[in-house]
Each structure stands twice: as C-alpha cells, then as structure tokens.
Amino acid sequence: MADQPYWNPRTETMAREELEALQLAKLRRVVAYAGERSPHYRAALAKAGVGPQDLSTMADLRRLPFTTRQEWMEGQDLRPPYGTLPVAGPEAAIRLHTTSGTTGRTPLRALDSRKDWAWAADMWCYGMWAMGVRPHDLAYLAFGYGSFIGFWGLHYGLEKLGALVVPGGAQTTESRVRQIVEFGATVVATTPTYALRLAQCSRDLGLDLPGSAVRTVVLSGEPAGSIPETKRLIEDQWGARAYDTAGMTEIATIFMFECLHQPGGAHIIEDHVLEEVVDPVTDEPVPYGEMGERVVTSFGRSMIPLIRYRTSDLVVKVPASRCSCGRTFDIYEGGVLGRADDMRLVRGTNVYPRAVESIVRARPEIDEFQVRIVTEGIRDEIYLRCELHDQAARAAEWPAIQAWLADALAGAHEGLRFRVELAEPGSLPRFELKAKRLVDLRAASRPLTLEVAP
Amino acid sequence: MRATAGYGAGAGPTDLLGRPVEDADAELLEVYARLRHLAGRDDLPPCVTANVRHALGFVGVAVTDLGLVFEHLLDRGT
Structure with missing residues (x-):
C-alpha cells in the first residue's frame, strides 16, 4: 500500500475526457438531488427553468444559477439557524462547523452527515498521500480544535490513512513546539503564519527544529502557503518541505493539494469537485492561464449540496500537464492568489495582501508585519509596520531593511509610496488561524465588490 | 435516485x-x-445500526472514489 503513488489511481490518472464524463454524471445527480430536497435549490432551479435533464454536456453547466454567500446568509436569517440550503435537519447530521468569521460577516453554519464526514476526510487523504504522508508517519496538528473547521478533516483523514495523530489543541505555542520535537513528529499541519511563529518559538527555546524528525509541513488556511517567499522561509526554518492545500467550510474539506513534484501550484481534486474560473464582472469563463474567480460545485456533501458557489477566491487554472507527477487533475498555479474582496485601491493603485507579503517575506529578519491604510487630510496613505526578530540587536540594520522594503513595494505597486515603520516589539497581532494583516481604517473602505446576481 | x-x-x-x-x-x-440493506433496518440493536451506518459511510466513499456508485445516503442514516 505505502509504495503506491496515488491515493486513488483510477481517477487521479484518468483521461481528461473520462474525467469530464464522470463529472457530468455526478453533476446530473447532484442537481436532481438538490432540486428535490433543498428548499433553496428547489426554488433557484425552478426559477432558472433548469434541471438534470438539461445537462447534456459540460457546456450546459452555465445554465445553472450561481449560489452566493449572501444567499447562504439570507437563508440562515429566513430559516434559522441552518438556513435553506440543507436537505435535512440537524437530526440527520453528526457535525456542525462554522466559518472562521475573519471577514466580519455572519458566520456560515454547516452540517455534515456520517458519509459527508467520511468524504471530507477522504479528500484530505488525496492530498496527504500526494505529499508522501504514509501510515508510518506521526502527524502533529497545531490547531485549536474549535467550531471552525480548520484541520478537523485532516485529523480524520490521517486516522483513516493509518498515521499516528497528535491533536495539538488547547496548548501554548511553547508546549506545541516541545511536543513536536519530543514526540518525533514527522508531519506538522498548521497555517503558514503559525508555522513561522512555531519556528520562532523553537529558536527562543533553544530547540533544534531543523534537526528534528519533521520532514513535511502541511499548510492551509491562508494563501501564503503558495507564496514562494513565505514557503521558502518556512522550509528554511523547519528544515522540511512545505506543501500547500486549500479548503473551505462551505464544502467541508480541501479542494486542492500540492504534490511531491511541487509544480508551482496545487492539483484540484476534480473527481469530487467541479471547479470553474470566471471573470468576476462578466461571469464568462476565462481560459487556462488567466486569473478569475473560483466557482465550485461540490459532489461530496449530502447535507448541503453546493452548486456553482461563488468563492471570491482569485485563481489561475493551468493544465495538469504542467506537472510531471502523472495526475490528470488540473492545477491552480500559485494556489489561491487572494480574494477579490481583499484588494484595496490606494490612490488609484490596486494593493493585494499577497503581493505585499511576498515582498516582506523576502526579508527573513522580519518577524511580523501589518499593513494599515488611513486617510490623512484628503489623501490616502498606506503604512507597512514591521517587527524584527531580535529587534534591539538589529536596530542598526533597520534603515537598510526599511529602504529596501520601500523600494520593492513601490516597484511592485506602480510607484505607490508605502510608509515603512518599525513597530514596538510584540505590539502587532499574532495569529494561529487566518492571519488578517491588512487594516483599512479609511472612513469608507473600498474593496473590489463583485456584482453577483442572486 | 438510482x-x-x-x-x-x-x-x-x-x-x-x-x-x-x-x-x-x-x-x-x-x-x-x-x-x-442493514443500515435501513430498524430491528437491530443500536450497537449494530450505528456501526453499520458508520461503515456504510466509509464504503460509500470508496465506491464513489472508484466511480462505481454515487448516491447520498441520508435515507440510510448515513
């Protein structure tokens, strides 16, 4: 078993035309199921005048209406607490999870049945197996184990796979680092931000993390897992290889994973999710190699079928042939590149948190940072505030780092001048889950808003 | 559904x-x-029904992974 390269060789190496035929077969069944049982889809599909009988080819996918987060939230208000999407009540479910709430919007509530949860864990197995995780591994999950779905599915996936799992919840960072080293963990799962914090903590404690047994760091929860500069920093500080994944509470699990070949992106689990990339304004599909918004249809969750869900994630899809691993699953180049609603407009220039992070992480002296956008008089200003590792000892280095950052940021942002400042040690927020490093304090913040018809 | x-x-x-x-x-x-079949019966002790339904969830995922069957099993308590 352990020497097999794929978790599910039948579909992971399936010819593209067969894979699409399989997706179409599943799509028809999901549409029929949702139209019969979900109050939301019963109404939405009837309004659109479309049903499973109308899906003859994949091109017919576009006849189906989009589903939005707004509709999910409105459904929860209309029929509290679970909304109008679920096909059954909580008596049919065994788990309840919520979204993280980091966007400041109403958290979504998601129910899973026994089979849903077995499926969610299985999607993680696709990813873990592709990263080389095997039953002999000892995996440490540096995660809070709360109602946010986070790495819960990974925990069950690792158990299914046969690995030994250490749940690292409800502990201090110091305690987690000690356990990782003392237990001989070979695999550690964490967010990119927290991976760096764990590494810093290990240095503070005098522990030799690069010399430990850890060989694989599983990243999720933030786009930073695919930012080359951040990943390199993590790999250097852990002495291990870091692999990106991305998932979402709305589908219960991950939809992409990075394989051992690390082709500069992550494979989409295309036998279980149908991923479209569309222009966020025109809704038209964009071709391979162009950035657009992810739209997902999930085949796996029985409690909450999800059809053409608009994610706001920005991605670039490229063909599977970009990777030499043998999988025929297409790839999101560079992972999730950001969120459409993360973008800020500052004096006419687009600023994406990911682009800023990729520059900041090129300087390993920086421990933590924050971007603040404010209005001063009639003008918007953007500040980058940084804390350094061993800040007191590095005071003399700061002017050179500051100048480098200012130049690099201006160069990447059409000459927009960032005011780069040193923050007091320990004054910037630290994160275990999804980091939120961009703070827009303008009276009326102006994210890119997607005009999506309900 | 089939x-x-x-x-x-x-x-x-x-x-x-x-x-x-x-x-x-x-x-x-x-x-x-x-x-x-067993998951749909209502005359079995809880220890059997619960474990069978759990097992059905796992095997259901396996047959779906292989492209053999694709169905939602809520009606079977799974």
Missing part, C-alpha cells in the same frame, strides 16, 4: 460511465449493498 451500480447489456454490474466493473469492484459493491 442507488447502486447499474447493469449493462452484459451479465455484470457497470460503473458510472457504463463500463463493466472488475472483480474486486464487484466484491466491494456486494459489501456496499449488504451494508446499505
């Missing part, structure tokens, strides 16, 4: 793309059908 693998013009069951299944697949489908 619950299990279909049957083509030949003697055996077919997968979701209408192709005949392999021997190991057929064996797995038998296990799935038995669990599916």
Whole structure:
C-alpha cells in the first residue's frame, strides 16, 4: 500500500475526457438531488427553468444559477439557524462547523452527515498521500480544535490513512513546539503564519527544529502557503518541505493539494469537485492561464449540496500537464492568489495582501508585519509596520531593511509610496488561524465588490 | 435516485460511465449493498445500526472514489 503513488489511481490518472464524463454524471445527480430536497435549490432551479435533464454536456453547466454567500446568509436569517440550503435537519447530521468569521460577516453554519464526514476526510487523504504522508508517519496538528473547521478533516483523514495523530489543541505555542520535537513528529499541519511563529518559538527555546524528525509541513488556511517567499522561509526554518492545500467550510474539506513534484501550484481534486474560473464582472469563463474567480460545485456533501458557489477566491487554472507527477487533475498555479474582496485601491493603485507579503517575506529578519491604510487630510496613505526578530540587536540594520522594503513595494505597486515603520516589539497581532494583516481604517473602505446576481 | 451500480447489456454490474466493473469492484459493491440493506433496518440493536451506518459511510466513499456508485445516503442514516 505505502509504495503506491496515488491515493486513488483510477481517477487521479484518468483521461481528461473520462474525467469530464464522470463529472457530468455526478453533476446530473447532484442537481436532481438538490432540486428535490433543498428548499433553496428547489426554488433557484425552478426559477432558472433548469434541471438534470438539461445537462447534456459540460457546456450546459452555465445554465445553472450561481449560489452566493449572501444567499447562504439570507437563508440562515429566513430559516434559522441552518438556513435553506440543507436537505435535512440537524437530526440527520453528526457535525456542525462554522466559518472562521475573519471577514466580519455572519458566520456560515454547516452540517455534515456520517458519509459527508467520511468524504471530507477522504479528500484530505488525496492530498496527504500526494505529499508522501504514509501510515508510518506521526502527524502533529497545531490547531485549536474549535467550531471552525480548520484541520478537523485532516485529523480524520490521517486516522483513516493509518498515521499516528497528535491533536495539538488547547496548548501554548511553547508546549506545541516541545511536543513536536519530543514526540518525533514527522508531519506538522498548521497555517503558514503559525508555522513561522512555531519556528520562532523553537529558536527562543533553544530547540533544534531543523534537526528534528519533521520532514513535511502541511499548510492551509491562508494563501501564503503558495507564496514562494513565505514557503521558502518556512522550509528554511523547519528544515522540511512545505506543501500547500486549500479548503473551505462551505464544502467541508480541501479542494486542492500540492504534490511531491511541487509544480508551482496545487492539483484540484476534480473527481469530487467541479471547479470553474470566471471573470468576476462578466461571469464568462476565462481560459487556462488567466486569473478569475473560483466557482465550485461540490459532489461530496449530502447535507448541503453546493452548486456553482461563488468563492471570491482569485485563481489561475493551468493544465495538469504542467506537472510531471502523472495526475490528470488540473492545477491552480500559485494556489489561491487572494480574494477579490481583499484588494484595496490606494490612490488609484490596486494593493493585494499577497503581493505585499511576498515582498516582506523576502526579508527573513522580519518577524511580523501589518499593513494599515488611513486617510490623512484628503489623501490616502498606506503604512507597512514591521517587527524584527531580535529587534534591539538589529536596530542598526533597520534603515537598510526599511529602504529596501520601500523600494520593492513601490516597484511592485506602480510607484505607490508605502510608509515603512518599525513597530514596538510584540505590539502587532499574532495569529494561529487566518492571519488578517491588512487594516483599512479609511472612513469608507473600498474593496473590489463583485456584482453577483442572486 | 438510482442507488447502486447499474447493469449493462452484459451479465455484470457497470460503473458510472457504463463500463463493466472488475472483480474486486464487484466484491466491494456486494459489501456496499449488504451494508446499505442493514443500515435501513430498524430491528437491530443500536450497537449494530450505528456501526453499520458508520461503515456504510466509509464504503460509500470508496465506491464513489472508484466511480462505481454515487448516491447520498441520508435515507440510510448515513
């Protein structure tokens, strides 16, 4: 078993035309199921005048209406607490999870049945197996184990796979680092931000993390897992290889994973999710190699079928042939590149948190940072505030780092001048889950808003 | 909705793309059908019903992974 390269060789190496035929077969069944049982889809599909009988080819996918987060939230208000999407009540479910709430919007509530949860864990197995995780591994999950779905599915996936799992919840960072080293963990799962914090903590404690047994760091929860500069920093500080994944509470699990070949992106689990990339304004599909918004249809969750869900994630899809691993699953180049609603407009220039992070992480002296956008008089200003590792000892280095950052940021942002400042040690927020490093304090913040018809 | 693998013009069951299944697949489908049947019974002790429903969830994922069957099992308590 352990020497097999794929978790599910039948579909992971399936010819593209067969894979699409399989997706179409599943799509028809999901549409029929949702139209019969979900109050939301019963109404939405009837309004659109479309049903499973109308899906003859994949091109017919576009006849189906989009589903939005707004509709999910409105459904929860209309029929509290679970909304109008679920096909059954909580008596049919065994788990309840919520979204993280980091966007400041109403958290979504998601129910899973026994089979849903077995499926969610299985999607993680696709990813873990592709990263080389095997039953002999000892995996440490540096995660809070709360109602946010986070790495819960990974925990069950690792158990299914046969690995030994250490749940690292409800502990201090110091305690987690000690356990990782003392237990001989070979695999550690964490967010990119927290991976760096764990590494810093290990240095503070005098522990030799690069010399430990850890060989694989599983990243999720933030786009930073695919930012080359951040990943390199993590790999250097852990002495291990870091692999990106991305998932979402709305589908219960991950939809992409990075394989051992690390082709500069992550494979989409295309036998279980149908991923479209569309222009966020025109809704038209964009071709391979162009950035657009992810739209997902999930085949796996029985409690909450999800059809053409608009994610706001920005991605670039490229063909599977970009990777030499043998999988025929297409790839999101560079992972999730950001969120459409993360973008800020500052004096006419687009600023994406990911682009800023990729520059900041090129300087390993920086421990933590924050971007603040404010209005001063009639003008918007953007500040980058940084804390350094061993800040007191590095005071003399700061002017050179500051100048480098200012130049690099201006160069990447059409000459927009960032005011780069040193923050007091320990004054910037630290994160275990999804980091939120961009703070827009303008009276009326102006994210890119997607005009999506309900 | 159709619950299990279909049957083509030949003697055996077919997968979701209408192709005949392999021997190991057929064996797995038998296990799935038995669990599916047991999960729907209401005359078994809780220790049997709960474990069978849990097992059905796992085997249900396996047959879906292989493209043999694709169904939602809420009506079977799974």
